[in-house]
Amino acid sequence: MSQARGGNGGRPKRPTMVDVAREAGVALRTVSRVVNNDPTVGPEYVSKVEAAIAALNFRPDERARQLRTGVTGTIGAAVRRIAEVNPELAAIEQTARDCGLTLLAASTDFDEPREREILISMCRQRLDGIIVEPYGENHAYLQPELDAGMPLVAMDRPMSGISVDCVMSDNASGIGIAFHHLSQHGHRRIAYIGDSELVFSGRERAAAFRAALRAHGQPIEGLVHPGPITTERVCAALDTALHGDDPATALVTGNMDTTLTVLRCLGPQAAAQLAIVGFDEVPLADLLQPALTVVAQETFTIGRTAVELLRARMADPSRPVQTVVVPVTLKVRGSGELKP
């Protein structure tokens, strides 16, 4: 039994609360109360209204409700990639769901204009709050939104140009742990390859690695290789680190992409000889030979904390801005325990 179509371009008209009220023989207000589970409605009215709703297949229009009440029940997450392994995002989704919040996730895709586009769009949609894994270098354009009361939380990296809540891993400790672990296994020459120092985490981790070298009385030359993660750049860095006069016997890789690129550059044979500790968990790390020792971020905690910070700010817009640093954990699997 197909519905009659309205005149608006072939799309059938949906019943509204007015239609339901008419069908049930009650006032519009009563329908609204039933829909919102207001306990002060007489049971006979409830059943009449529910019957009408079922008869007409009425579904309340969420947009109208949002416009009227002012809240959307939706938070936004602007992350680098949805549709990739992203435990932070998974945690955000689950936590949001547990709080009764809908999640609108979008990929900034390592593109600054796109990030801006997404954030502005989320603001125009008047989402209840936004979590962003910032990519761009300047977010001052969001100041008016902040002034207008839009709750905003940065994840994994701080934002520049504005002051917002932030949750991220303890990058410095992670690098220190990796260095120390390799050092404990007898390595004297330990090299670092990681992301560009133009990137926040690349900057923090490279700096932490230099600090570790200094703390162990090691020279820095030839051992610290931050830069873009391309096959060429990484292979060249590997070459410098491993084939100099005083070659490194162990390696710390600064993020997942670096780790994978290094493994591909080395090839299975060489990779099995070199002690490696990666920063960031790697998918299938246990199936590699040797299995990969990594410094794992508490990604789930980070995502959950991001939502909690956001909700705290939604509840109290005037609370002081807060930065939460989440510890990291060493996962010992084999590659980091190879002897020099």
Next chain:
Amino acid sequence: MSQARGGNGGRPKRPTMVDVAREAGVALRTVSRVVNNDPTVGPEYVSKVEAAIAALNFRPDERARQLRTGVTGTIGAAVRRIAEVNPELAAIEQTARDCGLTLLAASTDFDEPREREILISMCRQRLDGIIVEPYGENHAYLQPELDAGMPLVAMDRPMSGISVDCVMSDNASGIGIAFHHLSQHGHRRIAYIGDSELVFSGRERAAAFRAALRAHGQPIEGLVHPGPITTERVCAALDTALHGDDPATALVTGNMDTTLTVLRCLGPQAAAQLAIVGFDEVPLADLLQPALTVVAQETFTIGRTAVELLRARMADPSRPVQTVVVPVTLKVRGSGELKP
């Protein structure tokens, strides 16, 4: 310079078009036109309005626009997991963006009530259309939404109880290709381990594998092992297949999870001995030893096609329902070319 706060719970009031109109000394209508880039506005008005918008940091409220115009410019994607590697979702997001559509993605998380909840919620939000990777067994409850004109497209699997557009891989051909490939490399006894036949793809793939065995005049006993993907079940199936009187020398795995579970059950040594062709691409397949030969789905095509089907239906709700079958491709990498 902090804004004055409205009385609504500490959240400052945002300027509306009325405020902009007053500030600019023009009519509300004129502001609307400027915001929507209506070319029939005098340039001096445009600049006056734009100045007012900038002065007040006005952002049009998307919800109100949507309510008035009836369209949201947003499509929904209910997939099993966002935040996991999901090339279909990545393709959906990119294609949607290219079409000027916002994407609202949510994880059904292998949970039928949750899937239902998400889909109903998307309908209540009056999204312009929904793409769903169906999980539940009965979607008849969506019939009223279909009748009300909600465009709906199934991805990877058909939906049951309702008739909607669908895009999915050619499962049967994929299994045939895998079998044929192993057969060509000299294998006579080829086993299959895959997902439960309660699942659509598990059903299709197991059936296709039986058909392949029959076509090659092979017996079926002991070679076809569909079932839940647990370590115990898969290891037991492996045991049966590989350690009988007439052991299999090659294996077809029915999906990614099966492939990974098999590799973990076998361990590196045994895995290197057994010819394996996996259905579905596996992350880091190239880093394994031997690298994994797989039948890869054209995931990007599937996602793009889903959006295209959805847009076609949005444009013409009365067009005939269509199912698109996307071919699969063999990726030769090593594991499928081992001799018996």
Next chain:
DNA sequence: GTGAAAGCGCTAACAC
């Protein structure tokens, strides 16, 4: 070209 007024579908004051 611009301006007043109606209304998208819902919720929340108010009286009854």
Next chain:
DNA sequence: GTGTTAGCGCTTTCAC
């Protein structure tokens, strides 16, 4: 308890 009424912020007929 229930019904009437006035909006939420925007777009869009219509006259001007």
